[in-house]
Amino acid sequence: MSTQPHLASGPEGPDALRPLLATVLNALEEGREARGGPLPAGGPEAVTRAVREAAGDVLPEHGSDNALHTLVRALAAGAADPAHPLCAAHLHCPPLAVATAADLAASALNPSLDSWDQAPAASALEALVTRALAQETGATDALVTTGGTESNQLALLLAREKHGSVQLLCAAGAHHSLHRAAWLLGLPDPVVVPAPAGTMDPAALDEALTELHGPKGSLLVAATAGTTDAGLIDPLPDIADLCETHGARLHIDAAYGGGLLFSNRHRTKLDGLERAHTVTLDLHKLGWQPVAAGLLTVRDPGDLHPLTHHADYLNADDDTEAGLPDLLGRSLRTTRRPDILKIAVTLKTLGRTGIGALVDQVCDHAHEFADLIEAHPHFELYDRPTISTVLFRPAHASDDALAAARRTLLHEGRAVLGRARLDGRLWLKATLLNPHTRPGDLAGLLKLVEGHTPR
Secondary structure, eight states, X not given: OOXXXXXXXXXXXXXXXXXXXXXXXXXXXXXXXXXXXXXXXTHHHHHHHHHHHHHOSSSOSSOOTTHHHHHHHHHHHTOOOTTSTTBOSSSOOOOOHHHHHHHHHHHHHOOOTTSGGGOHHHHHHHHHHHHHHHHHTTOSEEEEESSHHHHHHHHHHHHHHHHSSOEEEEETTSOHHHHHHHHHTTOOOOEEEOOTTSSOOHHHHHHHHHHTOOSTTSEEEEEEBSOTTTOOBOOXXXXXXXXXXXTOEEEEEOTTGGGGGGXXXXXXXXXXXXXXXXXXXXXXXXXXXXXXOEEEEESSGGGGGGGOOOOHHHHOHHHHHTTOOOOGGGOSOSSOOOTHHHHHHHHHHHHHHHHXXXXXXXXXXXXXXXXXXHHOTTEEEOSOOSXXXXXXXXXXXXXXXXXXXXXXXXXXXXXXXXXEEETTEEEEEEEOXXXXXXXHHHHHHHHHHHHHSOO
């Protein structure tokens, strides 16, 4: 191997990358063919063995020109491929090619958004795109995050810093990151509001807010637009009304459902979103971005003041006064890659109509799958889908048999399905985020489950 490796940027960058990209693309194709399905067969032991064999000595005395091909092929062969129609367990989207290409450019240029002199154009682009996306939710500004977990944590942090210690209230189906954020920030344990139908019960919320009565802003309600288990949306207008009545602050976790904003057919499901103080968005779900692509939108830009931080080598006062933008208050992270580039390229390439069409397609697929389940004599549907998640189960299978069938499908590499426990029963979960899925794929998925589940 050359003793002077090429750089990804600079004059030699493009010429150095071209043959390497060909190597990567060939390795991806070979790995996909070797895998042959949505998941590698053989389970954790087989995958670990294959990776160990490919990696060999991970820090050899002398390098190898074949390392790129060998390890990319091994990763692809051992991957869960979200572009496969039977890989449908999680909120794990197949990224768009144009977004992935933009992410390559971001990696090659390697800007770091902790000071303007490391990311001049990237910081300007981030300011433009975040404010445009914030406006979609009725907010004024937005921060780029690594995803819903960081966004939810920031939402609680901003609430605490503005109002002092706050009491979080959330429904039983809220994302686990809210509980972890409360713990991490030293807040009281969240009050869990009943959700008998899978969504927050407004009457129960009203009762809890009345009982907890405190100073304005001391109570923080976290509603969900797209639960992880079933893709359900809390009654946002009713919750917003109650928050106004009780002087509570409102955060809406729309990490999953926020993508409905791009769809003319489905955006009304998010009515009430604009009344939140903060909103979590996550475009590596219904936005088809490579990880990571999260945002937190903020209605009052003054709420961001607690993030202000001074480090003379990054945002000296005289530099800021001279007009150099101060970026440290845009995140809790210091080094921060320009994830906004792939988002901006996607928005500009597809436009609202193009992204909305993808949203409509996956929602349509979910309804088609629900139709198949309802028409099948041996399957039971939990409920009609709200977004693109479908819960179902073989009608007469025990929970243990259902769990075992799911694991068998994983071990054989045949299908990747999630699981959710609702109403005291175990359900299989299909989260449909692949717009290229066909009706025959969905019928085949049902046939696989039926063949692997004893009656």
